[in-house]
Amino acid sequence: MLRDKMLEGFARLAVCRMLLCGLFFHLASKRAAGAHNKKPNFILILADDIGWGDLDVNHPEQQANNTPNLNLMAEQGLRFSDFHSPASTCSPSRASILTGRYGLRNGVTHNFAVSSVGGLPLSEVTLPQLLQKAGYYTAMIGKWHLGHNGPYGPTKRGFDYYLGIPFSNDMGCTDNPGYDIPQCLGCDSSGAQIMRLRGSERQQTDCYSKVGLPLMENSRVVEQPLNLWNLTRQYRSAALRTMREARERGQPFFLYIALAHMHVPLAPPLASDATPSPPHSRAYAASLQEMDRLVGSIRSASNKDDTLIWFTGDNGPWEKKCQYAGSTGPFKGKWQTKRGGSSAKKTTWEGGHRVPSVACWPGVIPANTTSAALLSGMDIFPTLLSLAGVTPPSDRRYDGTDVTSVLLGGEQTGHKVLFHPNSGAAGRFGDLQAVRAGKYKAFYMTGSSEACGGDVGTQQLHDPPLIFDLERDEAEETPLKVGTPEYQVIAERVALWREGLLWDIATDPSVSEADYTTDDSATPCCEPTRPVCRCL
Numbered sequence: 001m002l003r004d005k006m007l008e009g010f011a012r013l014a015v016c017r018m019l020l021c022g023l024f025f026h027l028a029s030k031r032a033a034g035a036h037n038k039k040p041n042f043i044l045i046l047a048d049d050i051g052w053g054d055l056d057v058n059h060p061e062q063q064a065n066n067t068p069n070l071n072l073m074a075e076q077g078l079r080f081s082d083f084h085s086p087a088s089t090c091s092p093s094r095a096s097i098l099t100g101r102y103g104l105r106n107g108v109t110h111n112f113a114v115s116s117v118g119g120l121p122l123s124e125v126t127l128p129q130l131l132q133k134a135g136y137y138t139a140m141i142g143k144w145h146l147g148h149n150g151p152y153g154p155t156k157r158g159f160d161y162y163l164g165i166p167f168s169n170d171m172g173c174t175d176n177p178g179y180d181i182p183q184c185l186g187c188d189s190s191g192a193q194i195m196r197l198r199g200s201e202r203q204q205t206d207c208y209s210k211v212g213l214p215l216m217e218n219s220r221v222v223e224q225p226l227n228l229w230n231l232t233r234q235y236r237s238a239a240l241r242t243m244r245e246a247r248e249r250g251q252p253f254f255l256y257i258a259l260a261h262m263h264v265p266l267a268p269p270l271a272s273d274a275t276p277s278p279p280h281s282r283a284y285a286a287s288l289q290e291m292d293r294l295v296g297s298i299r300s301a302s303n304k305d306d307t308l309i310w311f312t313g314d315n316g317p318w319e320k321k322c323q324y325a326g327s328t329g330p331f332k333g334k335w336q337t338k339r340g341g342s343s344a345k346k347t348t349w350e351g352g353h354r355v356p357s358v359a360c361w362p363g364v365i366p367a368n369t370t371s372a373a374l375l376s377g378m379d380i381f382p383t384l385l386s387l388a389g390v391t392p393p394s395d396r397r398y399d400g401t402d403v404t405s406v407l408l409g410g411e412q413t414g415h416k417v418l419f420h421p422n423s424g425a426a427g428r429f430g431d432l433q434a435v436r437a438g439k440y441k442a443f444y445m446t447g448s449s450e451a452c453g454g455d456v457g458t459q460q461l462h463d464p465p466l467i468f469d470l471e472r473d474e475a476e477e478t479p480l481k482v483g484t485p486e487y488q489v490i491a492e493r494v495a496l497w498r499e500g501l502l503w504d505i506a507t508d509p510s511v512s513e514a515d516y517t518t519d520d521s522a523t524p525c526c527e528p529t530r531p532v533c534r535c536l
Ligand SMILES: *[C@@H]1O[C@H](CO)[C@@H](O)[C@H](O)[C@H]1NC(C)=O
Pocket: 227, 229, 230
């Protein structure tokens, strides 16, 4: 009886998704297009490995003052308290943000390597591609990590301009390394033979020594190894230049800034005096402050324009990096940590994917507001398109929702259900192991990533699922008792949603498959004949 009702509800919602939501989408787009004679500008700032608790205003108990500019953005705009990265590692999260689809659809379920041949499948349609077609100038600054080889680079996937690192800032050596654990040496110049490192070799040392970290402009390596300590300055001037040039041309722009902050190696500003700065324990805070200042200067440069700035993160903190990792705030994933390992980055515990997010748009987004709506980074895709008056192609299925009404109208409801894919803790990549429904979260499988010191917990299947009430238990410590009426209602509902989504994906004709093969020739390298890949 209950099951029938639920099925009926599911069918109704599916119909709503097709008809009503399409209608709403259409109306919202029209409204946005009508409200602005010119299309609005968009700046999407994505921090790397930032913790929910790193944003001062998320975690005032900490009494930190590391993010004054972001705090101000929240005060003049909207802060999301229940916002989730679409995955808990880099490439899958970014792929979902740019396509509005789960990894099981867009094919990107785990990270690409330095020598990856492929990238985000070419059959996927990206946000910048669609905005570019609608007349936007599209620029990206920072970490791409969706394939750098051949047709996979950012300028081939919808960006008019690109400056940045094609993957993570620890995936290559530099001459003046930043803070990391283990502390890496500078690029090795002793070897006579060219030897590009493969994944397995990296595992042994955790440091690259033969491939200089490249800085790319469009599809060309312009600096290798780059100077980590100058990167923020370079990113800032490229961002300001991009905005200025678009403004001069009178063209709306989409600027996607995927920061190197807060991913190790950290390279916070050096003190002007001779003291080696900053002390190790302060390196994270100094880097956070540097990131915040960068966000502040981008924001003040955009103030004159009609610009939406949306800040968020790609996944939770990388706790294996000890004092160089961020804070999950109260989302400690205690059920897991009591059994070993970390419950942050690479896991489906809250610490893995609940990320800070603030949006501001002077005169459009009401100031000093907070939304507890359940949202995902996948929602950025349909929402920006809607605000730009662009309808996404109808030949594929999307998982993000147009949240214009949350952004502009203070509407408090987001996703009824949100799935958290496995990004490396346990089981098959991309699997939908955890399901969020309202205040409840169910786990079909649990697992951890490596904690500071190297401890890892074991993976565990849960049938029946573990269910937590996040309102009562944000630390995910004590699951509901199996067999109680509350448990049964939730378990049944979640099982139906999960079956529904799996069916939807199984019958989706637009599912893509990513090429994860590696080949040394795909490694970005200025001078392959030198012992270390570097530019002269
Ligand atoms: C990078 O910074 C160093 C000083 O730290 C400076 O000498 C050098 O010119 C800078 N390079 C660029 C490209 O800004």
